Amino acid sequence: MLLDHTYFHGEHQEFPFLVYRREINKLKRYGTIVCFEALVISASEVMDPIQAFRVQLFHDSQIANNFNIDIVMELNFIFEPDINTGYTEHDYIKAKDSHLVIYSYSAKRNTYLNQKFHTNPIVAGMPIVMIIKASEGNYTININGGDDIYYPHHIFPHWSINRVEITGHINYVLFDGNSDKCRRLAYNIPEAKLEEGTQRVIKQLNSRSKVIISGKTPDILKQNITVNFLHAAIEWNDTIGNTIFQMNITGKYICIDSYTNGSWIKLKRNDTNICYSHQGLKKNEEIKLILTFKNSSLCYILETKENVDENNVILDIPISLTQYIQVNNLKKYIADLIAIKYY
Secondary structure, eight states, X not given: OEEEOOOOTTSOOOOOEEEEEEEOOSOOSXXXXXXXXXXXXXXXXXXXXXXXXXXXXXXXXXSSOOOOOEEEEEEEEEEOOOGGGOOOGGGOOOGGGOEEEEEEEETTTTEEEEEEEEEOOOOTTOEEEEXXXXXXXXXXXXXXXXXXXXXXXXXXXXXXXXXXXXXXXXXXXXEGGGOHHHHHHHTTSOOOOOOTTEEEOOSOOOTTEEEEEEEEOOSSTTSOEEEEEEESOSSOOSSSSEEEEEEEEOSSXXXXXXXXXXXXXXXXXXXXXXXXXXXXXXXXXXXXXXXXXXXXEEEEEEXXXXXXXEEEEEOSSOGGGOOEEEEESOBOOSSOXXXXXXX
């Protein structure tokens, strides 16, 4: 929990809001994104003329603290004040202003998007259990088992959500497994699974780590074999997350670069050491790619039955930030397409 408070000199100061935070390390294409139980503060305890709380689902891909964070979805619950709060008629919010507004925010465009208004299903002083689920093109929000609220969404992929924050006139927030009620709600909801060729990195990669990628080359070598080491993403995306490095393997070359803030780093610097030749690949050929990491560099060994190619490349983004590994256009022929070992 954190404190959220803005001080204005000479004005009445209300007690700082607590910020309840939940990091989401396991990114999801579908299923339960977050569940929590909490208690909305009673109107009689609120000194502000406006009572509200908000639930924010962030995509935070920062590798430097630049504060450019996308809000995949924000739910802002606004309450009509209780008649006994002591404010004058001028200070009251009219009944029509008691509502729920849902929207998204793009940091790159500095724009609020996809704003939707709903009747506020919550009253002040009420205990709540809220579950937010994702399915194709939609989020489903359910509060205390009432009618579902649907939020159509195509701006950010569901898997981009990696942090949830709740703040405002709300207390005693318990997330997911810390809530018995949430555990019961999520019990029968299928667990989100990664696509074949994608693996989550559970333990941080370092100089004592080794990643082994084994498979068969495509039937047609016109398609590159692509290996992505990703941060805040489960697949390569030109606007979401960061690419610690991408390795493109063609029939004759291996090209390596890192991607962040909409740019390929080495390409932008006009580096000449992006691509390296190798001894060639055949279609339907078994290959093994061994990757190790030391002193901010990547060492790769590409093995076939006939040849071995080896090289060392300086990385521009720390390998320790890797959260997912994605491999495209390599066919699995043994149990593990991607194996991660620690020594």
